[in-house]
Amino acid sequence: MGVTGPGPGRRPRPLGSRPPRVAVRRARPAAPAEHVPTGLRTAAGYVWRLGLLGVAAYLAVGVLGELEMPVIALFVALVITSVLRPLVDLLARTLPRSLAVLVAFLCALAVVGGVLALVGTNVADEWNRIGDELRGGLGRIDRWLTGAPFHLRAGTVTDLRAKVGAFVSAHRSALLTTALSGASRAVELVTGLALAVFCSVFFLYSGDRMWSWAQRQLPARARPVWSRAGQAAWRTFAGYTRGVLIVSATNAALVGIALALLRVPLVLPLMVVEFVAALVPLIGSPIALAIAALVALAARGPVVALLVLALIVVIGQIEGHLLHPLVMGWSVRIHPVAIALSVIGGAVLAGVLGAVVAVPVVSVAWAVLTELRDHGPPSARGRTGSGSGAPPEGDRPRRRR
Secondary structure, eight states: OOOOOOOTTOOOOOTTOOOOOOOOOOOOOOOOOOOOOHHHHHHHHHHHHHHHHHHHHHHHHHHHHHTHHHHHHHHHHHHHHHHHHHHHHHHTTTSOHHHHHHHHHHHHHHHHHHHHHHHHHHHHHHHHHHHHHHHHHHHHHHHHHHSTTTOOOTTHHHHHHHHHHHHHHHTHHHHHHHHHHHHHHHHHHHHHHHHHHHHHHHHHHHHHHHHHHHHHTSOGGGHHHHHHHHHHHHHHHHHHHHHHHHHHHHHHHHHHHHHHHTTOSOHHHHHHHHHHHTTSTTTHHHHHHHHHHHHHHHHHOHHHHHHHHHHHHHHHHHIIIIIIIIIITTTOOOOHHHHHHHHHHHHHHHHHHHHHHHHHHHHHHHHHHHHHHHHOOHHHHHHHSSOSOOOOGGGSOOOOO
């Protein structure tokens, strides 16, 4: 029986010596598994993530509330840009870009100024006749309320007018203070409008270059994602803005035709009120038509007022089932319940401005989420888009030489 010698570099072990002991680590006992249900663990993960998102949204709303005027000016600038951009692009085919922007602004000012001048002239021409009709209408309303089915005391409307006059006389100083605060608010409004026009000029002239510069400040991997998100956001915002203006103009035209046929006074001012109110979806148009019904009640009597109230139902059906699907169905794809909740939530948070801004903000956010969800990041598309099942070049194993 041969004895194997020690290997190279090893010292021979003496005869009769024991082999060295090898330390064996004993495995520690496994920790007891946590008895937490999977559903509870998942719910807890969603809760703390949603909590962080809620805190971030609350802080964002607070910051935007402190920066109310520049934020509103930026929103108005984006609205002006979305409306005038097609005209500027059309004029830029034959004119320099700067001159095309100037011509587009002059056309917009001419249209807005012409409408306001026409409304002012109409009110001034009909003021005396409207005053006589309103005074006679108040008498008719008083006689109508004293009859069936109301049977109110005679002189109810006259007493109400006297109470309103007494209230104005008693609170003249408070009303004057409110008027002065309204004047300061008007100064802020003019300042914000000037800022909006200033920003929209640059957006129309070099908006594409400004967006390209902003993308170059991002990491290279994030640029395609931000590019797709920006395109989806602008496409949705511009489509919504143009669509809601078309819907508002159509509603105003329908209301004007109906009021003219019913011989209700102040047709043009009521059309302007309808156009502005219809910018708030779902609730704006009924409020404007209710004001028109009050004017019709004072000037033409209860029958005409009831016909004007019937217009609320008719125009609501036309707007909901014809105009919105045709005009804005391709740009805004959110449910009417979501639109209603957005309008109410925006009104609670920021009043009338919040109600106006809520729907485009929600529409843009949903469009961006849908774009990113449907297409995914570029790396994932590169790995799965070919359909061949082959891994990318960087993931392929190297051949051994």
